[in-house]
Amino acid sequence: MNTRGRRAIAMAAKAGLPPGQAVFVGKQKMENATIDVMNFTPDEITELQNCSFQQALKLAGEESVTWINVTGIHNTDLIDSIGNGLGLHPLTCEDIVNTDQRPKLEEFPGYMFIVLKMMTYHEGRKDIDVEHVSLLLGSGWVISFQERVGDVFDPLRERIRKAAGRIRKSGPDYLVYALMDSVVDNYFVAIEGIGEYIETLDEEIIADPQPTHMNEIHRLKRCILSLRKAVWPLREEIGTMDKNQSDLIAPETGTFLRNLYDHTIQVIDMVETHRDLLGGMHDTYLTSVSNRMNDIMKVLTIIATIFIPLTFIAGVYGMNFHHMPELSLAWAYPAVLILMLIVGLLMVWFFKRKKWF
């Protein structure tokens, strides 16, 4: 069973359960969920790895920014306890673990809830892996939820450690922006990977079209479709974040959000371009196949039309009439052979003139 089927089943399995109940929907991608914390002020930084949620919360202070990163969301008990600890709405917990949830932004009293999709291009499978990422922005803290260990946020961690850029001087809203920016920057990497594969495929199809190429085009279309589904709502999301004027977002962050908005539009542009290319590849495939058929047809036509009249001539002189005066002429046989040659050459000349080969 493929991804689509599995998902519908996962959602279907939830049918009948009361809403707001956290049920993990998706494929478990790691064994144990882990929690990492970074607590920083412009001057200081404390880090804890693989700690409990209680330890993480203790780190949070008045003036500092606390970033709690939860890796692994299949552990619904953990998510529920985090939800209870922070007073999250039950539907928020449901959405954190529901990997089918589309990107969205929702404001609840005391926190902002953001759902994103991480996109990674898998070189071996020539496919895009989709990962469900949730962000919670409170006053002074940010919690991020990932499906598995990944290195997308590592450069950001480095920047925090090295106090590069304005990240250490800004609030949690800028941190959320930086997390989203990392995700969007990663889209370019994913699109690069898929784009290169599309080009390789295009060249293969022109050289030697195979029925399997059609499946590959279909698969890539679905791939691009999932990118589209991740980016289009993200654009709205960022637009809403900028315009909503929540207390949790400082006005200075607005310019950065508009820049991020621009980047998502750029991603959308690229996605749409690749979509058009894939649409065009279907045509390329069909044209390529039809060109081959035309070549085959031409050869058939040329050979058949050259030999059919010649065979007829041979047939005429194979008739057994008693009175066929030509048959007894000494030069008749070579003459007929020459006649056949001339007819054949006339045919070839005719096809040449018609530019058939």
Next chain:
Amino acid sequence: MNTRGRRAIAMAAKAGLPPGQAVFVGKQKMENATIDVMNFTPDEITELQNCSFQQALKLAGEESVTWINVTGIHNTDLIDSIGNGLGLHPLTCEDIVNTDQRPKLEEFPGYMFIVLKMMTYHEGRKDIDVEHVSLLLGSGWVISFQERVGDVFDPLRERIRKAAGRIRKSGPDYLVYALMDSVVDNYFVAIEGIGEYIETLDEEIIADPQPTHMNEIHRLKRCILSLRKAVWPLREEIGTMDKNQSDLIAPETGTFLRNLYDHTIQVIDMVETHRDLLGGMHDTYLTSVSNRMNDIMKVLTIIATIFIPLTFIAGVYGMNFHHMPELSLAWAYPAVLILMLIVGLLMVWFFKRKKWF
């Protein structure tokens, strides 16, 4: 006659009748309409099965939530008497029994009227059954109308009985939300069913395309279309419910409605994905058929082009000229046979080089 024809006729049969007259439009799906009631407070619960509407109404109290479920809507007299008993607008009664009515939400003085479509996948027929569901939300009471006995609302009944989740603690608006949620959750089950069948069909088409597959694709397209027609207006409906700020909807229910709104978008996404898949299957079918034709053409071409020159050679030496010196040479016959073999092998080599087989 098929469904479309029947429906148009049903609507056409109503032409000339005064509006607001309840005329059952559809196919009767059960013999006798039945009424079930649940009356509950956070602490108590009373249930009556197969009672009369008067008995049901008596159960309703000041503080409690009364849910009256009417199964079977072909009995227009019953619907009319319910309408009169509750002071419903005549057009509401008309819409309750009109199974062609699209999903909609309408506010009337004293009650809110909601039309939904229940979707069930029929494993045997590989088809989706559409059922017309109407909900009436008044202050303290909810009435649901179904076309036939179904088990979609059973888990909800269990939750009420067991006081699971917040259902017993909330008002009738939450009950309406829970009913709609059950219906939408069921869409996922229906989409799962149809999705699996689509995949099976896709594989069959690639393996061995048959003209009947085209009909099947057309039928599935219509199926998906009916899903679309049910879900798109539902989305608007839920959006309106959330935004309209009716007195009948408590503000806390808003978050749940937004969640349900999200689920309908997810359903729409899936429906659109399946629609794209079906559109692609048409191409798959045509490509598959055309690949078969190409294979056939290739075989024809190869066999014809190999044997046509050979037959010509045979024809030449079948001519009856008296002076054909080759004929009397002892090694001429084997030589010609070898010539034919060489010509044949040259042809095969030419086709191999051209990658024709």
Next chain:
Amino acid sequence: MNTRGRRAIAMAAKAGLPPGQAVFVGKQKMENATIDVMNFTPDEITELQNCSFQQALKLAGEESVTWINVTGIHNTDLIDSIGNGLGLHPLTCEDIVNTDQRPKLEEFPGYMFIVLKMMTYHEGRKDIDVEHVSLLLGSGWVISFQERVGDVFDPLRERIRKAAGRIRKSGPDYLVYALMDSVVDNYFVAIEGIGEYIETLDEEIIADPQPTHMNEIHRLKRCILSLRKAVWPLREEIGTMDKNQSDLIAPETGTFLRNLYDHTIQVIDMVETHRDLLGGMHDTYLTSVSNRMNDIMKVLTIIATIFIPLTFIAGVYGMNFHHMPELSLAWAYPAVLILMLIVGLLMVWFFKRKKWF
């Protein structure tokens, strides 16, 4: 010349004339225009048939509702005299007789002007007849203009006579609603007719596609297009009527207008479904034709590829070489025949295995 041509010419004929001049555009569908009147209060009813406009106007009273029905709009003098009698804007008179006028609603001081299209399915021609209907709603009176005698409004007349439903108790706005409702109800009848014909055609095309079927599909597409053009603006029209809050429309009528609005959406849904079906029929036709071609090609290929090698073998033993040792063997002839049989059967087996027949 067909309808399109005729219409453009009719409009073109008006080029150069001052606007607001009533010029009949269309095909005269009856000989003499006639006027019928119904004047009713909840208690009384007076009817006049085939009277003059002056007689009709005399009937109108303070408290009663007067419905004047004008059948036949080619008599521009009559229309002009009605226009002068009621003080209509000259453009209203122009639009009443201009059968090309799209459905629209316009408010003028003292009256509301509504243009509709009546649709009737003609069983013989398998075509939809379009009739131009105009309604004028004043305070206390309604005037309807039809192109020819029809029975669409007859059930309404009966309901007025029998005082069925709320028609006798309501004002002229409800009468206008009831007239529009009759027209819309009739759309269902027309769609039913065309829908049945589409199904018959679909089956014919699958069984035996003919080039004439393409013309039929084109004709039906145009048919559906004219339905679309009638219904889409009607929807806007009814929406405007409901929302505009004109003094001429009582608030109670609003609920009925919203219901009618719903019905037009249902008509639009059906029209779009039939449009999709017709679009699919084109594909069905092409697939059906191409399936036939494929069958023909297969037979050609199978017969040719079976006999081409056999003919070659026969050709070889028809050669006249003096030294062909096989020729003198007694069992050679039956052996070659058996060889031919084996080659033929191998071919058949090959095709069977490839599932070519």
Next chain:
Amino acid sequence: MNTRGRRAIAMAAKAGLPPGQAVFVGKQKMENATIDVMNFTPDEITELQNCSFQQALKLAGEESVTWINVTGIHNTDLIDSIGNGLGLHPLTCEDIVNTDQRPKLEEFPGYMFIVLKMMTYHEGRKDIDVEHVSLLLGSGWVISFQERVGDVFDPLRERIRKAAGRIRKSGPDYLVYALMDSVVDNYFVAIEGIGEYIETLDEEIIADPQPTHMNEIHRLKRCILSLRKAVWPLREEIGTMDKNQSDLIAPETGTFLRNLYDHTIQVIDMVETHRDLLGGMHDTYLTSVSNRMNDIMKVLTIIATIFIPLTFIAGVYGMNFHHMPELSLAWAYPAVLILMLIVGLLMVWFFKRKKWF
């Protein structure tokens, strides 16, 4: 070089020039620009033909309406002097002579500037001629600019002379409306012409499709496209005129503008219908061509499949085996001929049953 190329070059030639400089863009369509004036009140009328702009201006009075018609816009000096005389914005002058300017309406202090496209169907070339028309509406005066002498405004001149309709009693805004109405009425004439040609072409294509028909369809599509480009902005233009409530437009003219708006929608409807028809003609062409190919293929198949087995039988009895007992039987030859006949007839019967011819 064709029109597109020429236009882009014309615009390209302007690259580098300061904006607001009147440069004639287009093809000069007449030798000398001429000016005609009509000055009228409800009672009096003065006309001057082929006068200078100064003479024309002198005619204008307080109470009268002055209509100055300038024919020929390639004379940029004249346009500039008119612009200076009336204090027009330099960009207005640029737009008057720029035949590529799309229809638009712009309000400047003291005047309103309207750009239109006149469409004339050329019977010989089966093509639509586009002419650039500009209208200036000031208080008490109207100036119209045409590219060449035409008779589209002649009926209007007659109506002014004969004081027909309300034109003499209304202000310059009604005159502008009447001019626009003349142009729009003319669209119907153009569409009629092109529509008839489309039908003729359609019949030709069904009867005998030729590659040149494809070019013709492409050309007509471009033709329809230019009509579309002229009408769509015109609709907006008229809508703006009606809604903007400029002092230059009297409220009474509003009803007429709404009527004109309706006519443009009707033109758009017709244009879209013809566009659909042309889209369908492409399919008709392809189907028609493919039907011919199918006929050809069928004949090939039938003749080949009938004769291939027969030729094989002949080949068998042409073999030179010494021991072929049938050969010496007296009735063998007629028997084989009858066998051939039977095989041939069986084939024909098989094809008949399959409905292949």
Next chain:
Amino acid sequence: MNTRGRRAIAMAAKAGLPPGQAVFVGKQKMENATIDVMNFTPDEITELQNCSFQQALKLAGEESVTWINVTGIHNTDLIDSIGNGLGLHPLTCEDIVNTDQRPKLEEFPGYMFIVLKMMTYHEGRKDIDVEHVSLLLGSGWVISFQERVGDVFDPLRERIRKAAGRIRKSGPDYLVYALMDSVVDNYFVAIEGIGEYIETLDEEIIADPQPTHMNEIHRLKRCILSLRKAVWPLREEIGTMDKNQSDLIAPETGTFLRNLYDHTIQVIDMVETHRDLLGGMHDTYLTSVSNRMNDIMKVLTIIATIFIPLTFIAGVYGMNFHHMPELSLAWAYPAVLILMLIVGLLMVWFFKRKKWF
């Protein structure tokens, strides 16, 4: 690797870097960045070429307009120093050097930032070169950034030097408008170039379709797509500039901006027309190829169907039956030859009548 791939990689390379850091994205198009300045009042003008940014800034005065043109944006240090000198937002610097940035307009405190794309048609490569242009508008100064030395702004420089038009009398906002106008005027030149090539290609395809033509059509489609992507956001940009009522834009400039807006719509119209033409060329190609195949098929059919029956006749009289009375008739041979001729001519006549050649 092609442009798309390169771009995605460039953006991907930025992944992980803090936002607001100027990283040159694109292909360096010149060696050293240069700065030119023009400082002018209505009466005076000072020019400096190849100066430093500090020298350029010194020129700026209270009353004058200073235009600093920076050519070459790969030197991020220079851009950063300009950014610091003028107090630009770090994201502005990032966007100046990011050649993938779409056209946009952003207002920052103290300046307005405009991103454009310059389009140049390259005659040799038949391709469009895209250049990234940024404009900064402050109070009294304008800074333009170009990727390489170009002559698009030269006519503007001439106009400034010669004080032609209103450029010297207007403020920096008019200068920005004039710069944008130069860019848009240049679009017409680019479209002219591409348009002429499209026509040449169209004729080639009709005359002799080649598989390479498909690639060419695809390449041109991408070309037109990049034009589209440059112009559509530009339209919004200019619309925003006109409506936003920034202090930096004088009201008189509004009319010119609306005119420029109109020009961009004209460019969009042309781009869309060329897009349609390219879409049609795909069809032209397929029709052209299929016409050739049809010609080939016809010749095959005609030759095959003429000779197959003749060969059969020859085969019959090649049979070796002992009792074939015709064989010994003296006139049999010529009679059979005449029979063959008649059959052949009948075939030709049949094909002629069917209009097959």
